[in-house]
Each structure stands twice: as C-alpha cells, then as structure tokens.
Amino acid sequence: MGEEKDRASGESPREATGAILPTVNPEVEKSQPAGPVIHPAVYVAAWIGLSSSVILFNKWILSTLEFKYPVILTTYHLVFSTIVTQILARYTTFLDGRKTVKMTGRVYLRAIVPIGFFYSLSLICGNLTYLYLSVAFIQMLKATTPVAVLISSWVLGVSQPNLKVFLNVSVIVVGVIIASFGEIKFVWIGFIYQIAGIACEALRLTMVQRLLSSAEFKMDPLVSVYYFAPVCAAMNFLVALAWEVPKVTMAEVYHVGLFTFFLNGTCAFMLNVAVVLLIGKTSSLVLTLCGVLKDILLVVASMIIWGTQVTALQFFGYSIALGGMVHYKLGYEAIKGYAGEAGRQWADFGNRQPVLRRVAIIAIVFLTVIVLFNGLAPAGVDPKDYLHEAKSKIGM
Numbered sequence: 001m002g003e004e005k006d007r008a009s010g011e012s013p014r015e016a017t018g019a020i021l022p023t024v025n026p027e028v029e030k031s032q033p034a035g036p037v038i039h040p041a042v043y044v045a046a047w048i049g050l051s052s053s054v055i056l057f058n059k060w061i062l063s064t065l066e067f068k069y070p071v072i073l074t075t076y077h078l079v080f081s082t083i084v085t086q087i088l089a090r091y092t093t094f095l096d097g098r099k100t101v102k103m104t105g106r107v108y109l110r111a112i113v114p115i116g117f118f119y120s121l122s123l124i125c126g127n128l129t130y131l132y133l134s135v136a137f138i139q140m141l142k143a144t145t146p147v148a149v150l151i152s153s154w155v156l157g158v159s160q161p162n163l164k165v166f167l168n169v170s171v172i173v174v175g176v177i178i179a180s181f182g183e184i185k186f187v188w189i190g191f192i193y194q195i196a197g198i199a200c201e202a203l204r205l206t207m208v209q210r211l212l213s214s215a216e217f218k219m220d221p222l223v224s225v226y227y228f229a230p231v232c233a234a235m236n237f238l239v240a241l242a243w244e245v246p247k248v249t250m251a252e253v254y255h256v257g258l259f260t261f262f263l264n265g266t267c268a269f270m271l272n273v274a275v276v277l278l279i280g281k282t283s284s285l286v287l288t289l290c291g292v293l294k295d296i297l298l299v300v301a302s303m304i305i306w307g308t309q310v311t312a313l314q315f316f317g318y319s320i321a322l323g324g325m326v327h328y329k330l331g332y333e334a335i336k337g338y339a340g341e342a343g344r345q346w347a348d349f350g351n352r353q354p355v356l357r358r359v360a361i362i363a364i365v366f367l368t369v370i371v372l373f374n375g376l377a378p379a380g381v382d383p384k385d386y387l388h389e390a391k392s393k394i395g396m
Contacts, residue, residue: 070127078233080265116231118204125197132190135302143321148202171324178317
C-alpha cells in the first residue's frame, strides 16, 4: 500500500519522444550583424593630421600672411570654442560628461580661473613664438615639456622629488640644448617666449592633475574646453584689447579672409574632439607615441613648406631628446616589449602586403635622403635650386 502510494505520488523521468520545440525564433536569436568598426589607425591619423594642421595653419596665418596679431588669433580660437561647446552642450550628447562634474562657484573661482589664466598665457606665448622661430625649432623646444611638468609637480607638491627620474629627464634637456646650438636662425626673444609658454603649460597641466585627483572632477578634453574656454577667452580679450586691437585693421583681416579664419577656428576645435576620440578608442599611451611621430612629421613639413634648414647637429640633439622622452614615459622594459611586437607586426605586414611594404620603405628612404640633404647642405645653399636644375635638365 505504501509502495503504491509512493509510485503514485512520485515523478518518473520521461524520455523525449520528439524534437523539443524552440522557445524563441532561431532567426531572432542569431546575433545581429555588427556595425562598421572604425580601425584605431583612423583616429590616430585624424589626431596627427588635425594637430599638425593647427600648428602649420597658425604659422601660415601669422608668418606667411603676415597677420602679426597672435593674441587676437588665440582669442578668436577660444571664443569659437566657447560658442561651439555651448551649442553642443544644449543640442547633443557630446558634453554629457559635464553632468558628473560637481562644479560650484567656489571651485570655479579657486580652480578653473587660475588654470585658465596659465592656459591663456601658454597659448599667447606659444603663438607669439611663431613670429620669430621656425616650426621645426619650436617642436624641438617643446620636447622639454615633460621636464617642465616634472619640476612644476615637485614645486607644487603634487609629487616627491626623485633623483633617478631627474637623471632620466636630463637626457631630454641635453638633447634640446644640442639642438639649440645647431639652430641657424636663433632668436632670443622667440626662445624666451617659447620657454615661458612651456613653463605656463607645465603649471597648467600640474594644476589640472591636482584638480582631477578627485573622481568628482574627472573631465575629458572636450568638457575641459567647455569650462576653460570662456575664462581664457575673457583674459585673452583683455590682453588683446590693450595690446593688439588698437593696431589691427580690417584690411589685414580681409587679407587673411573670413573663410580662412573660420576654417582655422574649426580646425582648432576639431583637434579637441580628435583627442577625446583617440583616448576613448585607444589609450593615453598611444597619444604619447603619436605625439612623438607628429613632432617628427612637423619638422619635416616645416622643411618642405618653408624651406627651413635643419642642421645635422639639430637632428642629433633632437634624436637624443625624443629618445629620452620616450624612455621617460614608457621605461626600458616597455620599450623593449613594444619594439619586439612592432618587429613582428612589420614582418607580418610584409607577408600580407609585400608591395605596400616596399612602397613604405622607399618613402622612408626618400624622406631620409631629403632630410639629410637639407640638413647637410652648406650654409647659403638652397636645396630647392638643385631640384629646379634637375627638373630643367629632364625637361620639366
């Protein structure tokens, strides 16, 4: 009786006699096709292109077009950025990151305004330099920025002094000093402006680092522009009002062209967007390495566009400075690992695209020959004369 009750109340396993019906539509369950994925190299190329374009564009306006009003140009950039960021904040999601920043009037006055002050000074000094020095020499001097940032962080108490780190960054200083001795058109006032700009930029970066040490003030570059641009625009406008506005004429503005100014402002603002995308899609490490590549390309571009003569001594010194900067930011072990990985990637690229690899090698050799030819040419000799003579001989 008990056994019958147990059998009646118990559950016996059943064999599956047919196919199990699906609970969902298999076609729906399939993963949807992924959208087009943009390769990180696109973001790298965009940042290098925009960053280089802003520098060359500013040099072209201030030097070639002889619009010798760098403070007005900087003020225009900041006003342009202020207007665009306000529009983006109201009608897009690009600046939603500002909602996580606990910004108060007290924080704005005690943190944002001082940072904006040094940011404004760095921009003014940086643009003033274009009136006196070549783009190539300016980029060489900018290699000392990590050294200035390190020293300012020690002075402001953000980090503790370290002898080993100081010796590492000293290599950068030695390289830049050697490059400075090799500069043909050395102008003291331009050199002083550039060093002052680097010092102000170092103080700004250190103060930003101290501000962002708290999670509630984390800001991407675009949000930073949203907060800093209005302050810098107001400060620059006051300087321009007393210094350059009384001297500028509308004829000089029209000589440059309103459309040219618009493109210049757009290019300067898009650089901030490119920085956000590059860091978001890659890393700050990639940004550092791309910065080294960008500096080298700018030196070459300066030689091609303006015929800037760079001596062999400058190349030697700049190579030391760049090597010291990479070693300081990455360290020996990291450099060794990346070098090995780069070698493997290069070999794999040669196996997959042998033709493109040959083209790349030829282009690198060609640029190297041009650089060496320009740098080793005797003083007073323009390499372009040889190119014109060669063209005439072959009937071009």
